[in-house]
Amino acid sequence: MFKRLITIIALCLAFLSAWAKMKPLTFDNPGNRRLLKTETDSYYYFRAKPEKSMTLNVEGISSIELRSFAIAKLNKPKVISIIGKQSTTYDLVLQERLEGFYLYQPVAIPIPKGTKSIEILCYDRSVYFRPFFTVPVKPAKPAKLPNLQMKAHGGLLRVTHNSTGSDYYVFNPSQSLKFDLNNGRDAVVYVRARLLDRSLPVFELWRNGQKLQDHEFSLRRTTKYKATGIDHLSTGLKLVLPPNEGTASYELRAVSDHLFIAKPLLLKRK
Secondary structure, three states, rough: OOHHHHHHHHHHHHHHHHHOOOOOOOOOOOOEEEEEOOOOOOEEOOOOOOOOOOOEEEEOOOOOEEEEEEHOOOOOOOOOOOOOOOEEEEEOOOEEEEOOEEEEEEEEEOOOOOOOEEEOOOOOOOOOEEEEEEEOOOOOOOOOOOEEEEOOOOEEEEEEOOOEOOOOEEOOOOOOOOEEEOOOOEEEEEEEOOOOOOOOOOOEEOOOOOOEEEEEEOOOOOOOOOOOOOEEEEEEEEEEEEOOOOOOOEEEEOOOOOOEEEEEEEEEOO
């Protein structure tokens, strides 16, 4: 189990490092420059003026990767970082030779929090430098939830009025109607029922797992609204849902053995 966890962590780090982008920095007071071309990139590298250090703005950066190469073979080359009054010496270790240049392994230099600038000093003028830093990977913004999110229903039914039509969601004793209101949006719900006999259609309204109220229809029928496959459709019932500050989950449950149709409609923001 422990080995598996280590493997997962390693894969995650590899994934993040693959997406992490290294961005070059430029010294405030560089001297001469030389172009270094490799298979992966092409950048100018700099050396300081004689007996001078090069200053680098590192405000907001936690660490830099200092890359370097020499134009001559050197014996134990070193580079010095100066942060405030503290200096640190790093050995430059040969990594490879490329077309007459001696490429050294990158040097990682941590930057204390709050540091605005550092100095890079190298007494050997055969060495050229270029600092890089890792651009932080911005976390992806969470996707905004839809204002009205349907969760469950028993299908769609077309309701027509004059020459216009609208789709309603079906719910019945075997399948309730569930939906979420997100982003602080308010809504109303229009509900109708299919009338079959003298029994009264009854349904419940639930919010966040708690029952709010029961609703009972009369036997009054509408003559203006028609629904596909329904001979006798009840008059409409308008439910004004409670004010919503964030996200609220609603459910309409059929109590009687009737087919109901409902249409949630978002209200405009005040």
